[in-house]
Amino acid sequence: MNTPGAFTVSIEDIAAPATFTHLQDALNALWEALRVLPLGWNQFEAYRFFLGDGAVERVTEFLDRDGELTLSFAIGGRSHLIEVTRA
Template identity: 40%
Template sequence: MSRSTTPLLNAVVVTISVEGEMEPAQLPLPDALRTLWHTLQALQLGSHQYEAYRHFFGEGVEQRVLRALEEHSRIDLAFRLKSDIRLVKIQLAVPAEP
């Protein structure tokens, strides 16, 4: 990520959560993606799930995720952990009322 895009990406605040692992939190997009990736790396994901999530949350994905959020306003991704299906959620944060 270039230094010129960092302030723009930091201005994009998203709400993230990982069902059963992480309560919803609002963070700037780059921090949110790092937090999600670290959370998912700590889980016992299979190699296919690991690679799929690396595609969404690994290094250098901020612009791709931002485009998806601009188009759909949220991203919901499912993963299997043992016999449970859990969701990873990212959505544009709703600005606080003044």
């Protein structure tokens, strides 16, 4: 599923907001930024699962219900927010 529209993704203090025409492209960019970070195994696997197969459907449900998807992860004792919104 390639949901058209405009979608913005960002990672607090790591990746500035970027806007994409298709949600799949936005989620791919988000995963590419996350996967190179020094996440612990549990965080890495959780995001790999969440942003892997079925991600467009999962994220679309959050966007339809809540208007945004906000997640977080910790690196070096500091929390960083991940945001996905419709632009």
